[in-house]
Amino acid sequence: MPADCPNCLRQFKDASGVTRHLSQPRTTCHRWQDDLISIAELLNRHKPPEMQPDSPISVLMEDLSHSSDESFDDPVWWNEVAFDWDADVEMEYGGGITPAQSNIITFNGTAKVYQAGETFLDRFNLDACAPQCRNNIYYPFTSRVEWDMAKYLLCSSLSMAKIDEFLKLDSTTQVVHLYFCDTLDCIEMLFNHLFFANKLDLTPQRIYETAEHLSHLPAGAMLLGVIVSLDKTNITNMTGGRVAHPLLLSLTNIKMEHRNKASNHGFLLAVLLPVVEFIHPTKRMQTILNDRLIHECLDIELEPLKQAARLGHMMSDPVGNLHLCYTPIAAYIVDTPEALMLACVRGLMSHLTLATFKNFGDPFRHPARQGATTLAQLDSIAVDPNDLQHYFAACKDDRLSGVSKPFWRNWPLAEPSVFLTPDALHHWHRQFYVHNLKWCLAIMGKKELDFRYSVLQPVVGLCHFKSGVSKLKQVTRWAQHDLQCYIVGVIAGAATPSFVIAICALSDFRYLSQSPIISEAT
Structure with a gap:
């Protein structure tokens, strides 16, 4: 025992x-x-x-x-x-x-207690990294993903030498490069260019939103509306697959007939955005990462213009006069997919209104998609943006794309529903080729429609479709333009009058929508 x-x-x-x-x-x-x-x-x-x-x-x-x-x-x-x-x-x-x-007597009056002492927890909270820990509990790691990786490495059977070797590996397979000029210098050069001396409008002539914008500026200030154009360009189609993503800048003050002429160089190449391929296993997550990269690059490049829009910047005009200029964004010329990306919404959504694909047939215009609405929806998401998949799932209710920091969030007077211009190619002309032309083929048949196009008299300046139109592929915008010019005369007599009237009305709408001035009469 x-x-x-x-x-x-x-x-x-x-x-x-x-x-x-x-x-x-x-x-x-x-x-x-x-x-x-x-x-x-x-x-x-x-x-x-x-x-x-x-x-x-x-x-x-x-x-x-x-x-x-x-x-x-x-x-x-x-x-x-x-x-x-x-x-x-x-x-x-x-x-x-x-x-x-013996008697043991405790001597009182010693070991006096003083206030303002520190416990271990107090010293822990006084650490220099404590403020960062309040915002990120995984500090000094940026997210839980990095913390999990560090925990895995420490708990694994790898030696410290192997862990060091692993951490020295490159995090990406290819370095991302961003080439850009000072965007404010580009705008100042356009404004100061002698060629545009008599081609600049220094005072708004037709006032819509411009008057409201000017009311927010100091007396005597000048408004230089910034035009941004962005689109991917294939450099090599057959070999290499090289793609460039240029960003061009121009001014609304330059008259349109001179600005849109390529030989006048009214648009300056300011930025070459990086074109990268992410290695995330999910295709959708790769798209979100690419969208975030573009917004981050735009945030860096356009920061000088944002500062000038907030504080103003002194610039010289072509004749040497100084002006206090403010640079709000006036237009961003992109295709529809890029417009959805810039508005931070998903596909099957309108980037200009709150309508979804289920409302596209409504006979009325839905409320505009205000930038404040999008920012409020982003602020209401309580998920860490670095947690990509959970953040994207949290954006589902508001149909957001997963971009957490839009580049236009801190640009004064920036409103996506205003500066995102209509895409005439995809909204109007592609609508004819994808929908209206298919309706005509279904009504008349491929053989009849091809025959009618082939027997048309060739006209100088217009395409002649001697083989018909049913087998066309990779149609250019000029070919689509010429198809629309012929369509009403081609289907007349072969389709019902109501169908011809509908096609004619859609053609009139596309024609009138290109007018620089749209009034109630038109």
Whole structure:
């Protein structure tokens, strides 16, 4: 049966083990007893002698002998009784006292407590990294993904040398390069170009939103509307597959007939956006990462123009006059897919209104998609944007694309529903080729429609479709333009009058929509 030592409480298998333990002369139990004996002998040798009346120690001992036990606990009593312990006192060594007969008195008034101390938790919160930890519990890691990777490496069987070798690997297979000029310098060069001396409108002539914008600016300020154009361009189609993503800048103050003429160089190449391929296994996540990269690049490139839109910037016109200029964004010319990306909404959505694909057939215009609405929806998402998949899932209810920081969020007077211009190619002309032409083929048949197009008299300046139109592929915008010019005359007499009227009305709408001035009469 197990037994314990009565002195050191060490456990043994049985009582005989305890006996052998106690019989050992050099055990810890005997050393403890020897220490007690030594202390007792020391106390006996230094027993206080018979005190002299005038000795300070004798006075204290006399007071102690006449005091009650409760007085020992009174701190006032200890403050009143004091003597010099270092005084030269003669002692006569006589009979001793045992430890059991001595009184242990706690000396009060020591170990005073002061305020404003610090615990370990206080010192932990005073760390220089504490503010970052409040915003990111995984600091110094940027996200839980990095923290999980670090935890995995530490808990794995890899040696520190192997971990160092792993961490030295490149995080990307290809370095991302962003080439850009100072966008404010580009705008200033256009404004100061001598070629545009008599081609600039320094004062708005037709006032719509411009008047509201000017009311927010100081007196005498000038508004330089920035036009941004962005589109991918294939450099090599057959070999290499090289793609460029240029960004061009221009001014609304330059008259349209001069700005849109390529030989006048009214658009300046300011930026070459990076074209990268992400290695995320999910195709949709690759698209989100690419959209975020474009917004981040635009945020960097267009920051000088944002500063000028907030604070103004002094610029010289072509004749040397200085003007205090503000640079809000007036137009962003892109195709529909890029417009959805810039508006931070998903596909099957309108980037100009709140309508979804289910509402595209409604006979009324839905409310405009305001930038404040999109920013409020982004702020309401409580998921970490770095957690890509969960953040994208949280954007589902509002049909957002997963971009957390739109480039236009801090650009004064920037409104996506205003500066994102209609896409005439995809909204109007492609509508004819994808829908209207297919309707005509279904009504008349491929053979009849091809025959009617093939027998048309060739006209200088227009395409001649001698082989018909049913097998056309990779149609250019000029070919689509010429198809629309012929369509009403081609189907006349072969289709019903109501169908011809519908096609004619759609053609009239596409024609009138290109007018620079649209009034109630038109």
